[in-house]
Amino acid sequence: MEVYLDNNATTMVDPKVYEEMKPFFCDIYGNPNSLHKFGAGTHPKMVEALDFLYEGINAADEDDIIITGNATESNNTVIKGIWVDKILNGDKNHIITSEVEHPAITAACKFLETQGVKVTYLPVNEEGILEASLVRDAITEETALVTIMWANNETGKIFPIKEIGLICKTTGVAFHSDATQAIGKFPVDVQECNLDYISFSAHKFHGPKGVGGLYVKKGSEVTPLLHGGEQMGGNRAGTVDVASMVGMGWAMHLATSTMALAYEKNHVSKLRDKLEAAILELPETIVIGGKENRTPNTTLISIRGVEGESMLWDLNQNGIGASTGSACASEDLEANPVMNAFGSDSELAHTGVRFSLSRFNTEEQIDYAIKVVQGAVKRLRGLSSSYAYAPESHKSAL
Ligand SMILES: Cc1ncc(COP(=O)(O)O)c(C=O)c1O
Structure with a gap:
């Protein structure tokens, strides 16, 4: 898919x-x-x-x-x-x-x-x-x-x-x-x-x-x-x-029709929330900046021990397109400036993955994405020495 x-x-x-x-x-x-x-x-x-x-x-x-x-x-x-x-x-x-x-x-x-x-x-x-x-x-x-x-x-x-x-x-x-x-x-x-x-x-x-x-x-x-x-x-x-x-x-x-904006608010946001909730069930994951006052389609999630770039590679292998930051900056591996603005340390600044949905996404697609993300996190954390040995300071650091 x-x-x-x-x-x-x-x-x-x-x-x-x-x-x-x-x-x-x-x-x-x-x-x-x-x-x-x-x-x-x-x-x-x-x-x-x-x-x-x-x-x-x-x-x-x-x-x-x-x-x-x-x-x-x-x-x-x-x-x-x-x-x-x-x-x-x-x-x-x-x-x-x-x-x-x-x-x-x-x-x-x-x-x-x-x-x-x-x-x-x-x-x-x-x-x-x-x-x-x-x-x-x-x-x-x-x-x-x-x-x-x-x-x-x-x-x-x-x-x-x-x-x-x-x-x-x-x-x-x-x-x-x-x-x-x-x-x-x-x-x-x-x-x-x-x-x-x-x-x-x-x-x-x-x-x-x-x-x-x-x-x-x-x-x-x-x-x-x-x-x-x-x-x-x-x-x-x-x-x-x-x-x-x-x-x-x-x-x-x-x-910008009333119907389209209502659909973003009530439906696109639900799909985003479903994806987000499933990722947040994994330990040491966090929504950067929290869930309040956001556009209905976007979530930026930090997954401790998983480099954003590696996650994108795994997702891409499975037919899913997401991002670690602004498209214009995605070819350089500098830490995301928005993550830096939150004062995140450099490891955390590299672990953000952005999922941004649209009115054309379906629930079936989100269910598939959840499975792929869960599998990728397991695989990549298994490979990450920093995740295996670092103290559990991630949440407080963010
Ligand atoms: C907030 C914001 N401003 C400006 C731009 C630049 O848009 P464009 O590349 O279409 O000029 C983008 C593109 O990602 C954006 O997200």
């Missing part, structure tokens, strides 16, 4: 989304900016896609949604745009973020540091959550931007975006959230949370790869990363990939 449990890395394109995309390859292929009927033929479905995106995040009509290549591009557009607008051309010099952001935020911030910008990396608490009060305390007269992820890609932990939004509104600081792991997992409401910007990637919610979005509240500034044609109102030059944009719109529409 093949079981895909790595949906925080990417998801299968929903067959309905694929159907909606198909006409835009060989039939309706005109350039949307052309003045003839071939170009104009793309417009109705592009408008529909934008409507779906606005609805999915509750954007106001006057706000903007820029179609980008992915969340990485959206994040970079905001961070580097703020640098140009408020730091190079303004009087600010400070950005606030967290220690557990995706590299698409952290690496952009590190780059700005090389340019003299001050960046504050706020820690998470023992539950893996960033406390909003830390943001309030870190804001100074110099702060140009607060950028905090909505849900963590490793732990699934959901951050207090509404509270942080209020703090930013009151202090007049621009607020961006990387919502890549939030869309389709729980309701995302940009107005309720006073957000100026959010980023998302279609392939994380059963849309195609290579397309993403950047929400920009009316009045918030954007400096384009890509200059060229007048596409996206001049905010992101380059011919729009119509098929992908249509696919992203439909993926958003399907993933």
